[in-house]
Amino acid sequence: MRQVRVLSVVATMLLATTLVAAGTSRRVATPVAVRPMTIENAASCDISTTPAATLLLPYFEVELGKRVNDAANTIFTIINTSSNAQIARATIWTDYGYPAAWFNIFMKPYDVQAISLWDVISLGRLPKTSNASTTASNPNFIVTESCASAGGDLPEATLASLQSMLTNGVRSADAPDCRVGGTHAMAVGYVTADVVNSCAMISPLDIAYYSQILLFDNVLTGDYERINPDANTGNYAGGNPLVHIKAVPEGGPAGSGSTALPYTFYDRFTPTGGRKIDRRQPLPSAFAARFIQGGTAQFQTDFAIWREAATPGASVCGSNTASSMPIASIVRFDEAENPMVGGAIQAAASGTPLNAVSLPSTSAPPTASSIFPPLSSQGVAGWMFLNLDNRVGGVTASTSSAYSTVRPSQNWVIVHMRAEGRYGVDSDATSLANGCTPSGAVEVAQMPIPQTPPKVVK
Secondary structure: OHHHHHHHHHHHHHHHHHHHHHHOOOOOOOOOOOOOOOOHHHHHHOOOOOOEOEEEEEEEEEOOOOOOOOOOEEEEEEEEOOOOOEEEEEEEEOOOOOEEEEEEEEEOOOOEEEEEHHHHHHHOEEEEEOOOOOOOOOOOOOOOHHHHHEEEEOOHHHHHHHHHHHHOOEOOOOOOOOEOOOOOOOEEEEEEEEEEOOOOOOOOOOHHHHHHHEOOOOOEEEEEEEEEOOOOOOOEEEEEEOEEEOEOOOOOOOOOOOOOOOOOOOHHHOOHHHOOOOOEOOOOOEEEEEEEOEOOOOEEEEEEEEEOOOOOOOOOOOOHHHHOEEOOEEEEEEOOOOEEEEHHHHHHHHOOOOOOOEEOOEEOOEOOOOOOOOOOOOOOEEEEEEEOOOOHHHOOOOOOOOOOOOOOOOEEEEEEEEEOOOEEEEEEOEEOOOOOOOOOOOOHHHOOOOOOOOEEEO
């Protein structure tokens, strides 16, 4: 009897398969979203490498004054994973979090666009895209006439201003006291790319950009590559996915819908009456980052650190707040679990801001820098606990805070490792919380420090 039942089940399955095959035609599979976004247990605040509405390149370097074959450069790629046309708005920000330039990229279905920041910043050549050669559209687009010739060469004066902002931190010679960035040998900053509904050139400092231009389709993905081909100063390369920031919930025209997220990625830019109108996931504040520093292979590690600025989004000029935001706490652990902390870091456990240890909105300090606690005598490798909260969000929203609610500031960390002047690798640091984690939930006092007292450097 059992054998008959088994044969009957098998026969039924074969018959069903035959009927399905006979009644369907062969079709090309297209990508579909199969994982719903939820807010239970703050799941929607977890950042993952899945198609998103905003992409973040946390840090870039471009070496001006050299040929492209010899210059340090950062290249990033944007991919449209959907069957609809999309428009990606790319914004280049200074290391103080000021928008230095922005441009639109019209993307056909399943399109890919690679942008060399050396081309953009050194030559002033924006990627040329157009909607003229495609019939594909998007139901959320509004006016697209200006997309017919997006990109092209920047005017000479505009290029000079862009280079000045990214290297000297000054917008123009007429306003030398208006600091929008730091001073460095290379052009330094970060990049965002948003899905938008038109090729309008409205400034990202204008609240209308967030209420009337941003869209919410999670369709973009991408990566970056950093290259230093100069054998004397680098001779290495590295790459990693961009930070994928999803819209929650997904879809709808600009300015529509609401979100259950406690706050959003563009929180300090959004209008008073709609502080969560961008619906982008917030980023976390605390990370665990691996390092190797020294040894026979001459390992070096940099932490590329993006930090949410502490000033309101509409600020025209930067400030000391933007140039040197305090860091809540840093602990270095070697591979024998020995903790090392700087003297100023001790204040973090009591909530005191650390003016002695600070970083701007984006930077890539080496782990040998005095910003970090020194190495112990036990080895050359280990990991660091980084609570990068700038403490600005610790005051109530009704006071001077640029943030809409009491919360930790947003951050991201990428580990850059290289060795022997010819090897390089990048990876995201591990986030120890997500953007929905309450302020104060991750502190030095809660770190798994061994029973032996930590070594404190005066």
